[in-house]
Amino acid sequence: MNGMSVRLFCLPCTGAPAGVHLPWADRLQPHIAVTPLELPGRGARMREKPCRGLEPLLQDLVGAAARLCDRPFALFGHGFGALLAFEVAARLEWDHELVAERLYVSGAAAPHLARYDEPAEHLADDAFLARARRRPHIHPGAFADARLARLRLPLLRADLALARSYRAGLDNTVHAPVTALAGRDDPTVSAAQLGAWRGYTRRSFRLRRVSGGHYHWLPDDQALLETFVEDLTRAQAAHNRFPAAERTF
Template sequence: MNATAVPKAIQPGVRAGGWIVAPARRTPPALRLFCLPYAAGAASVYTGWSGALGEHIEVCPVEYPGRQTRWRESPHARLAPLVDELASALEGELDVPYALFGHSMGSLVAFELARELRRRGAGEPHALFVSGGRAPRLRHEQPRTHDQPDAFVVDRLRRLGGLPGEVCDEPELLELLMPAIRADFAVCETYEYRAEPLLTCPVVAFAGTEDPEVPAARMAPWAEETTGPFVRYELPGDHFFLRPSRTPLLDTVRAALTPCPTSYTRQEHR
């Protein structure tokens, strides 16, 4: 989780009712990768990803309500309405194959979005990338945060290493961001797993070697959510390893967004 949802002016290039912050291409890509931010994060987390994944993959950073380009909107405090609204917004973006990437809270959103799109007849993603997010069947074991006093919420963010200095130094800014921060904690803390038919798409999991929040062991059960290929990578870093380990992470994502060979088997990489 990270508090990077600093309000900004509405940016050009937003589409899908504001859910995607990326200009539309003149010609359709081979595949769209929808990227879901972590709690209190924003679409800007994925700035710079597009060029790293090649010209045929269109990176579509998702903006949740209540931050940056959508900071005047009310954030969702439950996962189901968030996913339902997002799935509806993406209907016009599913004319080409798609994949999903989510970090921390974003991995949970990506998982439930994959199931919701399947229910709507859109088919499953080409691949589901889950990063730094506990497997959905596991219980939430971290301290309950969303309904605690502000000081508790801020301290938790500090201990996670996810509170930028500019937010710490600006009480008014922190007050402005607090509704979205609390809502995102609530999304994670109130989530209840419901059994459905397993996915059949590949699931690629990433864990930080020094992540105290979601160690690799809590990523391993993601294998139980698909009958398709599963692979888990451990990358150097703490809960926010996607920043220091950005290059190997993106290299792995790019390699995975090609058809998996039929002999593909489950494996783990360190």
């Protein structure tokens, strides 16, 4: 691929920083620039307090993404991160007239079908952690170190509260093409729930079931990275063929 690269914004999944996707950077460069969109309270923003309101969080993320849209871009989100990626994509269109090359939503039901666990904020730390460990949608790295898991408790509680506060309907659509992905053994999302993302785009839609469970890319991410390269290389080639003035939504 010649010319400018595509920026791939990565939204974090429950219980993990967006930086978990940084290892993709070396393998996707120079054509795809992996750019984590970090939430307050984690990763490079660890000193900030976790955001407890969805709208302020989205304003924060959209502002950060808009400042970095110096080239064509795509978005990837997994689990609750998929819903965040969709909302960021929609607001970039509405507020900044910026349309993604593609929106990748992984391991998540369509927004109007999203269902989350019962409240757990009232539980003491040990009970909360025990319940969280049984939830397949929480990133397994959140519990890799028992001491760090306790330090991350405020972050994890905030994540789950944000996820439960999410509400959306079919009135919100994007002009970006959408690819919905999930592991064939993912217990958190059915094929029908995944396929319902079709109603959220005015462009093309693709559904892919891949091998693995909820975090289908953790054992082997090669297929996912090849999907990025194939899609975004083709998208950039189209940009190179047609002048911007001739491209429409």
